[in-house]
Amino acid sequence: MAQITLDNLAHSYLPNPKGEEDYALKQLDHVWGDGEAYALLGASGCGKSTLLNIISGLLVPSRGRILFGDRDVTREDTVARNIAQVFQFPVVYDTMTVGDNLAFPLRNRGMDAGYIAARVQKIASMIGMEEVLKRKARGLTADAKQKISLGRGMVREDVNAILFDEPLTVIDPHMKWELRTQLKALHNEFGHTMIYVTHDQTEALTFADKVVVMHDGRVVQLGTPEELFDTPEHTFVGYFIGSPGMNLIEAEVSGNIALCAGHKVALGGSYKAPSGRVQIGIRPEFVSLASGDEGLPVTIKRVEDVGRHQILRAEFAGKPVNAILPEGMAVPADANRLKFLPERIGVYADDWRVTPLHAVATPEREAV
């Protein structure tokens, strides 16, 4: 086990990439700490799988280096790297039994038969397949096959890291939760470095200590779930995380006042006039309903009751704005304004967060 360093990494699937847009993975410098559990979160096609395949050695990057500890492994193959990876769709060896499937990676490394048998038993009990160990893997259901794939990923104890590429896509919801818990338990027990790719934010936030958000071939933020929630570094993080995502409103910012379509909004800090496309972002959790002439005038479209709270869908200057209201709160008939909590408003220039001139009352962040 070792920490994994990505140094100046970039990858393009084209032989002669010209511009930035030819790269599936743009300039990337990143350190995956030894023994930590990461979630790699992003929309489909943002380069998550590419990054994973580069780490495991299935792909050689167009540029840059990968280090395991101090060892440069950029040109080394998967065998030398000794990494486990679980893919999105189940891969099982049809003609083998379930048990042989689980034992396969160990046998390929020439492990001792007694050790293999013990290890296979342990993994089988973990994925709940002890009864079918002697059965051929062919003809099992998709989620049983995927459990075998997961088991094969976890069977080796000496791996440098375990990579999961959206492994629970084909699994039943209740089993999903259980397997995720198992993975977490496994992580606590053995302390493998784990990287878990997903586009499901709940999955990411429950699995990982640290979440890495990717967008358009770039890492836009690395942080704890709280950091991603409180101070999204990029508008993508804002609206991708949270349900519903962050409200983004076009604005002109000067000092501690934002001007949104002619209406003033107080900010929690003051800013040097940012350049480019400027937006303010506020999470629906920090938006409240008001009447009279305080706040932004909106048209209320509808209220959705989702159980623990209600989601208010409204429109400001033709763009949707959402607010989260407490459970059971009745919307007053004269309500036509939304108020934002000033210290929770973020300012974004060309999609990236702008740091205010003075410290604001938000939690401390770790630098990316």
Added chain:
Amino acid sequence: MDKVQNNKAWFLVLPVLVLVAFSAVIPLMTVVNYSVQDTFGNNVFFWEGLGWFQEVLTSKQVHSAFGRQLMFSGIILAIQIPLGIAIALCMPKKGFWASVCLVLMALPLLVPWNVVGTIWQILGRADIGLLGYVLDALNINFNYSRNAIHAWIIVVTMDVWHWTSLVALLAYAGLQSIPQAYYQAAKIDQASRWKVFRYIELPKMQGVLLIAILLRFMDSFMIYTEPFVVTGGGPGTATSFLSIDLVKLALGQFDLGPAAAFSIMYFLVILLVSWVFYTVMTNLDKAEGR
């Protein structure tokens, strides 16, 4: 819901019935007819019962032809299936060269049977054929019209040249349909090249290989034109396969009764063996799933 009863619709099936009758049923019935009758000419036939069948079944000549036929099919399957798989594994997966390979592989399949026979007949001759000439120059006395083993070598080689492509193309199609994830998983699991073949490629090719074996068995069991052109069944009866014997019997000696009985049993053997092949392999498939 009420079903409309209209028995006139049966007339729509009539053209197909007529066609099938003329193309298959009536000729086959003639053969059946011949197989149970005898004649002394003048188009007068009388009932013979199962006599011809008994004669054919006890004929030493038919027995040895049957043995040669089985050996031929066995040899060419044993060569063509592994060779075809090996070629498919070596072919490039995509790009310009993949297309070139596909076209080259398909070429022998497009050559008519008797042309293939002629090509090899000439190729093997020591006086004007390249292969025969080269062997002769190397001091190897190669003569397929005198030496039975040489005759077998040239007939088998010819069949391998003609038909291995079919196996290779089928196997190639099977290989192409394996998702990339399987290879990636195998790399992650640190499987050797042999294990990738044994546990991924071979099981995934099973379906197409079954078809390849069936097609090659049926075709080789019915082979006629090529050995007829190259060796004419000789030397002696060394390469007289079932169909060559049959034609000699039916058209050479004009023994229509025994020839008809022979044909029917020939047909039944092919049907039976193909059915056994198919059932065994599909059952293997199911048994593994359990």
